[in-house]
Amino acid sequence: MTVDRLGYLGFDASDVDAWSRYANNTLGMMTAAKGKDSDRYRLDSRAWRLAVHRGEADDISYAGFEAADAAAFNSTAERLRQMGYQVTNEPDDLKADRGVIDLVSVIDPSGVRIEVYYGATELFEVPFVSPVGVSSFVTGEQGFGHIVLATPDLEKSMEFYVAGLGMELSDIIDWDLGPGGKHKLHFFNCNRRHHSLALLPAPAPKHIHHFMIESASLDDVGRAIDRMERDSRILLTFGRHTNDHMYSFYGITPSGFAVEFGCGPRDVDRSWSVVRYDSISMWGHKFISPE
Numbered sequence: 001m002t003v004d005r006l007g008y009l010g011f012d013a014s015d016v017d018a019w020s021r022y023a024n025n026t027l028g029m030m031t032a033a034k035g036k037d038s039d040r041y042r043l044d045s046r047a048w049r050l051a052v053h054r055g056e057a058d059d060i061s062y063a064g065f066e067a068a069d070a071a072a073f074n075s076t077a078e079r080l081r082q083m084g085y086q087v088t089n090e091p092d093d094l095k096a097d098r099g100v101i102d103l104v105s106v107i108d109p110s111g112v113r114i115e116v117y118y119g120a121t122e123l124f125e126v127p128f129v130s131p132v133g134v135s136s137f138v139t140g141e142q143g144f145g146h147i148v149l150a151t152p153d154l155e156k157s158m159e160f161y162v163a164g165l166g167m168e169l170s171d172i173i174d175w176d177l178g179p180g181g182k183h184k185l186h187f188f189n190c191n192r193r194h195h196s197l198a199l200l201p202a203p204a205p206k207h208i209h210h211f212m213i214e215s216a217s218l219d220d221v222g223r224a225i226d227r228m229e230r231d232s233r234i235l236l237t238f239g240r241h242t243n244d245h246m247y248s249f250y251g252i253t254p255s256g257f258a259v260e261f262g263c264g265p266r267d268v269d270r271s272w273s274v275v276r277y278d279s280i281s282m283w284g285h286k287f288i289s290p291e
């Protein structure tokens with residue numbers, strides 16, 4: 001009885017208006033709601049997937065992991081408590097804010113607020129329409145996409161996400177950053193998506209390194225590259241990852257961390273074995289330094 005997917009993300013952003021333009025016009029997300037201090041965006045039939053809150057951190061504020069039902073939700077919360085984590089039963093007003101039936105929160109070993117919930121709000125009566133014509137985002141059973149978080153204590157973070165939330169290790173990449181040293185990137189799955197979470201065991205300026213959204217077609221990715229070049233800045237060129245086989249590129253968000261926009265990855269299945277790699281990419285994903 002574990003979490004089944006990454007469901008939603010919240011960011012703290014110093015420029016929510018820039019995020020609004022970026023989410024709609026560059027990434028192709030649909031606005032779900034505009035508030036005084038936060039805006040919400042949709043990727044699919046869910047009422048919302050991304051919340052951008054006015055704040056100074058320009059970092060991840062919370063990540064919501066979804067359990068299938070009350071039994072999985074309760075057993076995950078109980079397991080975290082037995083491991084010694086302080087798990088907070090959130091009040092009705094926050095459950096209503098998130099649009100979920102039940103909700104707990106806990107701080108992970110790297111200091112990121114993790115919310116575990118079940119019973120999110122579906123909004124089939126208001127169809128998802130991308131304002132820039134992204135055909136669709138791949139979510140559903142595989143959830144939002146993925147996040148990569150920096151952690152100062154890989155062992156503790158792994159214990160939290162594997163023994164606590166019930167995720168499984170997919171693989172490890174020895175990522176050679178040249179003068180930045182080598183880092184053992186660890187990737188974790190909780191459904192067919194190769195990873196919903198990756199951990200970067202290195203000191204980093206922000207908790208989040210990047211988040212990933214997956215579109216249905218290569219044309220969606222190509223058009224996103226065009227929009228990113230027009231509106232913003234590309235961080236890593238189009239390429240294909242060694243482990244999930246995703247075709248993707250990376251852009252810089254208005255908060256300074258990155259976003260990966262991709263398509264066409266392979267799934268993990270029951271025949272999957274944990275392996276390791278010496279490179280993050282088969283080809284491409286070349287760093288573009290700012291002018």
Ligand SMILES: [Fe+2]
Binds near residue numbers: 146148210212260
């Ligand atoms: Fe990624």
